Amino acid sequence: MLMRLLCLLWVFSLGLPAVADEVYLVNGDRVSGTLITKAGDTLTLKTDFAGEIGIAWDKVVSISTEAPVVVQLDDATLLKGTLARSGDGAVSIAGSGLVQAGQVPVARVALINPPAPQNGVKLSGRANAGVYAAKGNTDKEAYHGDIEAVARTKQNRFTAGAIYNQALDDGVESENNATAYLKYDHFFTEKWYSYANTVLFKDDFADLNLRTTLGLGAGYQFIESELTNLSLEGGLSYVNEDFDLADDESYPAGRWSLNYDHFLYPKKLQFFHFHEGLLGLEDTNDIIIISRTGLRAMLTDSFSATAQVDVDWDNTPSPGNDRVDTRYLFNLGYGW
Numbered sequence: 504m505l506m507r508l509l510c511l512l513w514v515f516s517l518g519l520p521a522v523a524d525e526v527y528l529v530n531g532d533r534v535s536g537t538l539i540t541k542a543g544d545t546l547t548l549k550t551d552f553a554g555e556i557g558i559a560w561d562k563v564v565s566i567s568t569e570a571p572v573v574v575q576l577d578d579a580t581l582l583k584g585t586l587a588r589s590g591d592g593a594v595s596i597a598g599s600g601l602v603q604a605g606q607v608p609v610a611r612v613a614l615i616n617p618p619a620p621q622n623g624v625k626l627s628g629r630a631n632a633g634v635y636a637a638k639g640n641t642d643k644e645a646y647h648g649d650i651e652a653v654a655r656t657k658q659n660r661f662t663a664g665a666i667y668n669q670a671l672d673d674g675v676e677s678e679n680n681a682t683a684y685l686k687y688d689h690f691f692t693e694k695w696y697s698y699a700n701t702v703l704f705k706d707d708f709a710d711l712n713l714r715t716t717l718g719l720g721a722g723y724q725f726i727e728s729e730l731t732n733l734s735l736e737g738g739l740s741y742v743n744e745d746f747d748l749a750d751d752e753s754y755p756a757g758r759w760s761l762n763y764d765h766f767l768y769p770k771k772l773q774f775f776h777f778h779e780g781l782l783g784l785e786d787t788n789d790i791i792i793i794s795r796t797g798l799r800a801m802l803t804d805s806f807s808a809t810a811q812v813d814v815d816w817d818n819t820p821s822p823g824n825d826r827v828d829t830r831y832l833f834n835l836g837y838g839w
Contacts, residue, residue, distance in 0.1 A: 524548070526558060527565040527588060534558065538568055541615035543770070563609060564591040575614040576607065577769050579731035613730055613769055626839070628652035631809060633834035645670040645678070647832050660688040660696075668830065680706035694724050698736060709828075710821035712745045716781070718758050731765045740781055742789075749821040754789055756781040773799040775811075790818035799836070807836045 523535040526548060536550035546558045546566075565588040574582045574596065582596050589595035589606050596605055628651055635645040651664035663685050670678035686700040702716040720738015727734075736759065743753040764775035776796045783789025797811025813830040820826055 524566070524568040525588075526563055527567075527591075528558075528562050529564050529591075530562075538566065538572060538615065540617075541612065542617070546615070560609075565589065565609065566594050573616055574607070574612055575617050575728060575730075576611050577613045577730060577766075579613075579726045579728045579765075582607070614728075617728070623656070625655045626652070627655070629807075629836055629838040631834040631836035633832050635833075642673045643671065647830075647834060649834075658690045660690070662686040662688075676707075678708060680704070680708070688722065690724075696722050696724065698722055698738065709817070709824050710746050710748050712747050714745070715743045717741045720758060730769060733763045733765075734761075736760045736762075742781060742783075742791075746821050752789075754786065755784045756789065756791075757784060758782075771801050773801070775799060788819055790816070792816045797832075805838055807838060809834045809836055 524538040526534045526536075526538075526546065528534065534548060534550070534556075536548040536556075539547040539549055539555065541547070541560065544560045546560055546563055547555055548558060549555050566586045567588050568586040571583055571585050574584075574586075576582065584596040587595040587597065592610070593606050593608050594612075596607055630650040631648065633645075633647040636643070646669045647667070649664065649666040651662065654661040664683070666682040668678055668680050669676070682702065682704045684700065684702045686698060688696045688698045690696040698718075698720055700716075700718045702714075704714045704716075705711060718738055718740035720736055722734050722736035725733040725735070738758050740756045740758040741753070742756050743751075745751050758779070758781050760777070760779040762777050764773055766773045774797075776794070778794045779792070781789075781791040792814075793816070794814045795811060796814075797809055799807050799809045801807050809832070811832050811834075813828075813832065815828040815830075817824075817826055
């Protein structure tokens, strides 16, 4: 009797549809399998008939899944839940603790099952260079170069970089300054971290032979993703300024900084803004603020074109020098 029952159940199970995720395409086709991930413009699905396959995201009109997945939207919002078809061009997400059920347009889905931070090291960086030249009634040349490299683990982040600017007017140098910086962040929670940093800056035309800044503080990483990054920091710094002509200075200072970037159009056009300030604790007139703001257009996955405005403000410069230096830059860059 038991064997007869088992045989009946086995025969009955042959007629049941296999449990699988389903991807609905613009041409009306439907592909079944197990959803692995969506990154860039490709959805990866594991199928029984062809293993892992890639499906162009612009061919997808909806998705349904049997198990919860993590979805990252184009504004870096993270959603978790089971997906269900909700008409062409949208999916319905049944929340599982992180969000309530809701409908999301497919066009807003940036990532599905994004990779979690690993214990290994993730390396990234960017190098930019720009040249401006004018001949004739105006004879001017300007050069800019910068590079930054970041090494990231789950609990640590190392950042190192350098910036150089030079300009010539009628063959006579009118600008020459350079910056080098090094920073270490240690994450003691997913969002909170402590930092230690040092910045070296020299400007031949501001009578500044070398400014050295050493700092310690804490930061909060509001967002860290492929599309959006936002962090805010505050702490204490020690500033030492070595002038060629003016009297040298050194003083403790409070430091704050904001670092933000966001793809206005995913993977195509990025807005970025970095802002850092130092306020002297012995003399509040000692204020230094720098900002870097611009737009970066991605020409390929690695190459980019950047238009940005740099503003350096020193409230107490060496006598005879201006407080504000403003620089307009147009650069070509390479990222990794």
